[in-house]
């Protein structure tokens with residue numbers, strides 16, 4: 246069957262179950278993720294790589310849609326290296342490249358780790374988009390990246406591990422204890438980013454998160470390389486452990502009963518990249534959902550808050566009803582605070598106001614009706 250996504254017309258198998266069993270894997274729902282990737286990577290290129298040739302690895306390509314979109318849609322001089330272990334996928338990628346007249350690519354058919362290790366310190370951007378966890382590929386991905394201003398993009402769909410439903414799996418794959426809470430999706434991002442950062446230190450590399458999001462069934466993080474032992478040492482100051490008491494977070498630098506970690510506790514975004522990604526997506530006419538996610542993230546990027554205030558959770562503890570989210574946002578703003586809705590939780594507020602300020606807003610709103 247021939248379909249179109251972005252500027253690519255390509256062939257996918259006629260019968261899809263969207264599982265590993267498919268002849269070649271393609272999930273149309275991940276278009277949102279690929280659109281966001283295009284916007285973020287374009288913003289990254291504009292900031293760090295204007296006019297230079299960029300080598301991109303799409304190490305687990307499937308039909309090739311992600312890498313082929315990078316080859317065609319990125320506004321830069323790029324060469325994309327697409328790889329998949331499945332011989333049917335390999336053939337499909339070649340076929341799809343031909344169908345779109347794309348020549349700025351190289352295609353291979355091997356295990357992702359073999360492919361990455363063949364390209365030591367070679368790539369400017371490495372994209373790991375596997376079934377489940379990216380953990381088995383992170384070490385080789387780091388080795389294949391240039392050591393300064395190169396970008397590592399990781400998707401994880403094993404959210405049961407990262408969000409705390411499968412705790413042992415999280416320990417095995419990310420050497421971290423997860424947290425089951427209203428903020429588990431943000432903590433999933435922080436665990437994944439923290440794990441990649443820890444993997445990089447032995448090469449005297451610092452990985453700095455610049456963008457991330459939790460959408461549908463997956464989380465995705467983007468981290469930039471920087472070299473030097475002193476820079477790598479910064480990693481350990483940015484790792485911590487978090488406990489959640491009915492929505493109140495305690496952050497400290499050692500673990501213990503009920504604490505999740507180690508996870509990254511610094512800022513998850515480069516606000517300039519988040520802003521530019523939004524502008525690029527607007528200019529390219531990406532769908533409304535993509536723009537909504539990017540707008541929420543840009544708003545969120547101006548705050549360093551760990552987690553959010555879940556208004557339903559707080560209202561339940563206060564034994565009162567949750568006010569409409571817009572009321573809370575506008576009252577906090579009128580009170581001089583900055584506030585936005587968390588991109589991963591429509592009931593969650595991120596703000597520079599304290600929990601006490603948020604509680605006051607909730608109680609005041611409800612008191613108006615009780616008088």
Ligand SMILES: C[S@@+](CC[C@H](N)C(=O)[O-])C[C@H]1O[C@@H](n2cnc3c(N)ncnc32)[C@H](O)[C@@H]1O
Pocket residue numbers: 269270271272275279304305306307308309310311328329330331334355356357358374375376
């Ligand atoms: C989730 S799919 C990739 C989807 C694709 N990136 C996209 O955006 O449509 C994961 C792919 O990894 C491939 N794969 C699984 N194990 C692999 C390995 N060890 N090395 C390389 N590719 C592998 C599978 O054949 C499958 O095509």
